[in-house]
Amino acid sequence: MKLIFDTHAHYDDKAFDEDRDELLTKLFSENVAYIVNQGTNLELSKYSISLSEKYENMYCAVGIHPECITKNSLAELDEIKKLSQHQKVVAIGEIGLDYYWDIPKEPQKLIFEKQLELANELDMPVNIHDREAHGDTLELLKKYKPKGILHCFSGSVETAREIIKLGMYIGMGGVITFKNSRKAVEVISDIPIEKLVLETDCPYLSPIPFRGKRNHSGMIQYTAEKIAEIKNIPVEEVLKITCGNAKKVYNII
Ligand code: NI
Numbered sequence: 001m002k003l004i005f006d007t008h009a010h011y012d013d014k015a016f017d018e019d020r021d022e023l024l025t026k027l028f029s030e031n032v033a034y035i036v037n038q039g040t041n042l043e044l045s046k047y048s049i050s051l052s053e054k055y056e057n058m059y060c061a062v063g064i065h066p067e068c069i070t071k072n073s074l075a076e077l078d079e080i081k082k083l084s085q086h087q088k089v090v091a092i093g094e095i096g097l098d099y100y101w102d103i104p105k106e107p108q109k110l111i112f113e114k115q116l117e118l119a120n121e122l123d124m125p126v127n128i129h130d131r132e133a134h135g136d137t138l139e140l141l142k143k144y145k146p147k148g149i150l151h152c153f154s155g156s157v158e159t160a161r162e163i164i165k166l167g168m169y170i171g172m173g174g175v176i177t178f179k180n181s182r183k184a185v186e187v188i189s190d191i192p193i194e195k196l197v198l199e200t201d202c203p204y205l206s207p208i209p210f211r212g213k214r215n216h217s218g219m220i221q222y223t224a225e226k227i228a229e230i231k232n233i234p235v236e237e238v239l240k241i242t243c244g245n246a247k248k249v250y251n252i253i
Contacts, residue, residue, distance in 0.1 A: 003236065006032065009035050009202050010037065039093065040065040041064055045061075061092060062083045062092065064115065066095070066096055069103070074114065095127070116141075126148035130154070138162060145167070151199060152171060173198070174206050197242050198223055
């Protein structure tokens with residue numbers, strides 16, 4: 001039975017240019033059940049839709065990523081709204097805040113807030129990027145109370161609890177298999193597995209033993225094994241429950 005649900009992928013990335021269709025066909029014929037490709041700007045959101053049209057179990061999110069904000073972003077949100085009506089679009093994403101890179105904070109917050117408003121207006125879930133911006137992200141999530149996933153969660157146990165209290169899910173990927181992932185391990189042991197979803201963020205963040213290599217949805221197996229070890233339950237159980245959680249959050253029947 002196929003049980004891998006990759007809730008956050010970037011198959012539009014040029015790292016997949018040479019074998020994208022071959023790889024996706026192979027993954028879906030092996031153990032990958034569903035993939036949700038994330039949008040990062042208007043063009044790539046459109047491309048994500050075209051990719052999702054090719055594969056029955058590939059869905060996508062549309063949105064503007066904080067690293068992709070331009071002077072046109074605000075005007076482009078009307079177009080994002082139109083794209084969201086496509087039947088394979090299941091979320092507004094990847095949206096959020098990134099304080100790691102030197103990107104002005106105010107435009108980031110503006111575009112993030114506009115997209116949170118949009119998701120609520122459309123009654124759609126969001127997929128959130130929060131890099132070194134835990135305080136402001138949490139504040140805005142508390143303000144707008146969206147449904148959805150906080151992807152590649154890197155916060156504390158306390159923050160994870162707050163996110164869950166808001167009704168959101170925690171996304172975990174290859175990072176949890178790294179040696180320095182003590183914080184993520186603490187979060188996984190603390191939160192109920194019913195609030196966890198799995199992801200790759202591919203082509204980045206491959207789990208051990210493939211760290212540094214190109215990531216793909218099949219590698220979620222290694223992330224699931226790590227969670228199984230922490231939770232002390234069979235890996236099939238981890239995959240089954242997290243797949244169910246993801247279907248629920250993205251409203252895939
Ligand atoms: Ni991403």
